[in-house]
Amino acid sequence: RDSSSKAEQAYVKLISAAQNKDEVEKIHQEWERTRLMKPGGPTALPPRPEDTAEMSGAELAGFMPRRGDFDVEHENDAEETIGDMEFLPGDSEEDRKVKLKVLAIYNEKLDKREARKKFVLSRKLWNYRKIHQDNEKLPRDERDLAHRMRLFERFHTPKEHQAFLDDVLKAKRLRKEIAKLQMYRRMGIRTLAEAEKYELDKTRRHFHKTASGSQKP
Numbered sequence: 211r212d213s214s215s216k217a218e219q220a221y222v223k224l225i226s227a228a229q230n231k232d233e234v235e236k237i238h239q240e241w242e243r244t245r246l247m248k249p250g251g252p253t254a255l256p257p258r259p260e261d262t263a264e265m266s267g268a269e270l271a272g273f274m275p276r277r278g279d280f281d282v283e284h285e286n287d288a289e290e291t292i293g294d295m296e297f298l299p300g301d302s303e304e305d306r307k308v309k310l311k312v313l314a315i316y317n318e319k320l321d322k323r324e325a326r327k328k329f330v331l332s333r334k335l336w337n338y339r340k341i342h343q344d345n346e347k348l349p350r351d352e353r354d355l356a357h358r359m360r361l362f363e364r365f366h367t368p369k370e371h372q373a374f375l376d377d378v379l380k381a382k383r384l385r386k387e388i389a390k391l392q393m394y395r396r397m398g399i400r401t402l403a404e405a406e407k408y409e410l411d412k413t414r415r416h417f418h419k420t421a422s423g424s425q426k427p
Contacts, residue, residue: 213250214251214252217252218253218255221255225258226258267336267337270336275336278331283323283326284319284327285319285323288323291316295309295312297309333363333368348379351382352382352383355378355382356375356379359374362374
C-alpha cells in the first residue's frame with residue numbers, strides 16, 4: 211500500500227511539471243500501460259489539481275470528482291450512534307446484545323449509503339448539466355412525466371430504464387395524437403390536408419395576435 215501511495219505521488223508530481231495537456235496525456239498513457247496496477251505501481255492515476263475544475267461534476271457543490279465522493283452522504287450522522295460505544299468486560303449479556311444490534315443497524319446504513327453512492331456514480335447523476343440539457347429537449351409535459359418515472363430507475367439497468375422511458379413517452383405521444391385527431395373530427399375536419407391548413411391558420415392567428423399585442427403602448 212505504501213509503495214502504491216508513493217507511486218501515485220510520483221505520478222502527480224510528474225504530471226504537475228508537464229508543460230501542456232498533450233504532455234500530461236502522453237505521461238498518463240505511458241503509466242497506464244507500464245505501471246498501473248503493477249507491483250510497486252499506483253492503483254489509480256489521479257488528475258492534476260488544476261485539471262479538477264474541468265472535470266465533469268466539479269461545479270456540483272459537495273461532490274469531489276477526484277475521489278468520486280460526496281461531502282454529505284446518506285445517513286451522514288450514522289457514526290454518531292456508535293461514536294461512544296465500548297464493549298467492556300463488565301457488560302451483561304443483554305448489554306452486549308443491544309450493542310451488537312446497534313452495530314448491525316449501523317452496518318445496514320453503511321450498505322444503503324454505499325448502494326446509493328454507487329447508483330449516483332454509475333448513472334452519472336452528478337452530471338446535472340447534461341441531464342438538464344437532455345430534459346430541455348422534451349416538451350414540458352413529457353419532461354414532467356420523465357421526472358416522475360425516475361422513481362423506477364433504481365429497479366432497472368440504465369438500458370432497461372431508457373427503453374422503459376421511451377415506451378412510456380411513446381404511449382403519451384400516441385394519446386396526444388389521438389386526442390388531436392378526435393378534436394379535428396369534432397370540428398368537422400376529415401382529411402390530413404384540412405388538418406394541416408387548420409394548424410397553419412392557427413399558427414398565423416397566434417403570430418398576428420402576439421405581434422399586435424406587443425405593438426400596443
